[in-house]
Structures are given as C-alpha cells and as structure tokens.
Amino acid sequence: MIQDKIWADWKFHLVILACCVLAELIGQIRIPIGGITITLLPLLYSMVFVLIVYLIKPIRFVKEKQAEIGSAMLTLSVAFLMAKLGITSGSSIEQVISAGPILILQNLGNIGTLLVAFPVALLLGMGREALGMTHAMSREPNVALISDMFGADSAEFKGVMTCYITGTIFGTIFMSIVPPLFVSLGIFTPNAAAMAVGAGSASMMTAGLAGIMEAAPQANPDTLTAFASISNVISSSISVYMGLFITVPLGNAIYKLFRKKA
DSSP, X not given: OHHHHHHHOHHHHXXXXXXXXXXXXXXXXXXXXXXXXXXXXXXXXHHHHHHHHHHOTTOXXXXXXXXXXXHHHHHHHHHHHHHHHHHHTGGGHHHHHHTTTHHHHGGGHHHHHHXXXXXXXXXXXXXXXXXXXXXXXXXXXXXXXXXXXXXXXXXXXXXXXXXXXXXXXXXXXXXXXXXXXXXXXXXXXXXXHHHHHOSSOHHHHHHHHHHHHHHOTTSOHHHHHHHHHHHHHHHHHHHHHHIIIIIHHHHHHHHHHHHHHO
C-alpha cells in the first residue's frame, strides 16, 4: 500500500525537509541586470539539493521508487497552495472581478502548446511522453492529472515531469525577465502583466510578480498580488478540466493520426 510506503521511507522525508529548510534559509536571490532583475527562488535551490542527494551513490533512500511517494503527496500540497492563494487575494476581489472574462480566456493558450509543440515533438521521434509534455504548462495540477489518468510509471508521466522540472528551472528566469521588460517598455500595464504571470505556477508567479513590482513601483502591490494570485488559481483549476476534456483527448487523436501516417 502507498500509505505504508510513505511512513516507511522516513529517511526520505527527513532529507526533503532538510533540503527545503536549507533553501528557505538562503531565501530569494535577486540578480540585477541593467533595468531588469532576475529572481532565483528557494524552490530552485531545493530541487538542486535533492538532485545532488539523488546523485550521491551511497544514499539509497532517495531514488526512483520514491517518485511514487512524491506523486501521492503532490495533490495534497497543491490543494493547500490553491487555498492560500485564494485567501490572500480577497482584499482586492473587486478589482479582479472588473477584469471580466479575460482571466479565463487567457488559458486558451494551453491549446496552443498542444497544437504547435506536440506535432513537432512527434516529428522529432518522441512517443507518448510528448503528450505529457505539451498538453498544458505541466505544472502541479497537470502533473497530478497525468499521474491519475496514465499512472506514475507511464511515458506520459515522465513527459509531464520533465517539463515540470524544466519549467521550474527556466520558467522562473523567463518570468523574471519578460513580463517586467514589457512593463518597463510600456507594452503592457502592470495589472495585465500580473495576470499574465499567474499561469498556474506558484514559482513562476512569484518570480514574475517580484519583477513587475520592481519595474512599476507606482502600482499598488496588493492589487498586483491579487491579479496574479487569482489568475494563478483560475489557471490551475481550468488547466485540469481543459486537460481532461480537451487537450488530452485531442492529443490522443493527433497521436493516432501521426502514427497512422507513419
């Protein structure tokens, strides 16, 4: 039983806790480059620390089989995260409501990742893992969705985890640079950029929001946080239903079509 494995691997949990505490002690590292600030978050350090532990050969209790435990715990942590973001956004709910359907419509971009990236991945010779990679932004709710639909040992799950890790490393850097740059250039308002960084990833949202606040010091930080947080919650929720009813079935159809032609 998965419950028995969770409590049996207490060494694994202690290592994860130690890596997280160490990462939090380091805190955020901001690297100013010209008028832009790149923000490195504790989530990135914790992943690096766990990777180092994983690569240390004498340590046998942080290996592939522990991924099943991590997958089981992921859904619970996502629920707490979404509740926290929803509570912290309540003070600016009126401004958020004034944004109208834009908060929901921005999630149509998930379909674009499938229509553009998935055929390219298949042409490059990838298999079912490409569906997990491209059905959405591959953040926490999408990892849980793919794990539930296909299993933690499936090719689709390996694909979504690959993009999850890649997004955590490079996505935070991207969000730290691009949205603040657009705000500095006057292409987007701070509120619009704050909505954009709430794409379903807490780490990307935090990095992008910090950069936007520095690029637009005149903007109300509470309002920016509300737009980003509510957008992030909506994106996290909608991406699950879009994956379940639209992108995953559409991806299966595209996969079968490509395989027939091949």
